[in-house]
Amino acid sequence: METVAFGQTGLRVSRMAIGTGTHGWAKRSEQTALGIDGLADLLVKGLDLGISFWDAADQYGSHPHVAAALKRVARDRVVIATKTTAKREKQVTREVDRFLKELGTDVLDIVLLHGLSDGNWPTKFEGPMAALTRAQEAGKVRSVGFSCHSLSALRAGVATPWVETVLVRINYDGVNMDGRPDEVVPVIKQLYDAGKAIYAMKVLGCGPLTHDVRRAIDYVLGLGTVHSLSIGVTSLAQLEEDAALIEKLAPVHPLGTA
DSSP: OOEEEOTTSSOEEESEEEEOOTTOBTTBOTTGGGOHHHHHHHHHHHHHTTOOEEEOOGGGTOHHHHHHHHTTSOGGGOEEEEEEOOOSHHHHHHHHHHHHHHHTOSOEEEEEEEEEOOTTHHHHTHHHHHHHHHHHHTTSEEEEEEEESSHHHHHHHHTOTTOOEEEEEOOTTOTTSSSOHHHHHHHHHHHHHTTOEEEEEOTTTTTTTGGGHHHHHHHHHHTSOOSEEEEEOSSHHHHHHHHHHHHHHGGGSOTTOO
């Protein structure tokens, strides 16, 4: 599978990421319900298919599953993203250290402030942002950013230099998104033009768009402003279908064409 430079982070990611948080919160998701070995097997199989980007979160409860998979592959073969909902500076510092232990690694490739919806978050989250910057300076984190749950929060990321990576909800039908596609797509382009690394969630609407997976994937890749698509799978058949589609369609829709 094609890999691309991930914005200005210095990382390279596969055009597909394996998401671990479908309907995920409160330490569970459809992926973690597979069990530690079940999800770890999918992650490792994905790597065999060229999917070297794994998207985790404390809130999904997927750290043990990712850690199990990491024991079976070389650490430098994968990019791992995780997320925190901590709202205080010291709490974020503690969580970074906890995440490192839980994942069994000495560096977290990406840490995002999770599920932001307040348009004034760059001011309200100055403490957590400072904590993640210190973690970067200490070599514990490579890239920082946020995952977005409102259009105002997404727009705020455009003019915030601290933001390096953005996880955004986008699909062709506006299902489980922060706004209509015609509202969200221009903001994604602004983020892309500002040099942010962008990866997509809700590509399949968290389920409703699975009746036409090709159309859903083709739409997001066709934007030309999304580096990678995070898709949650629960079976080898789903993994292979999604990987084959992205491998086929990504070269048709190169980045920077929107």
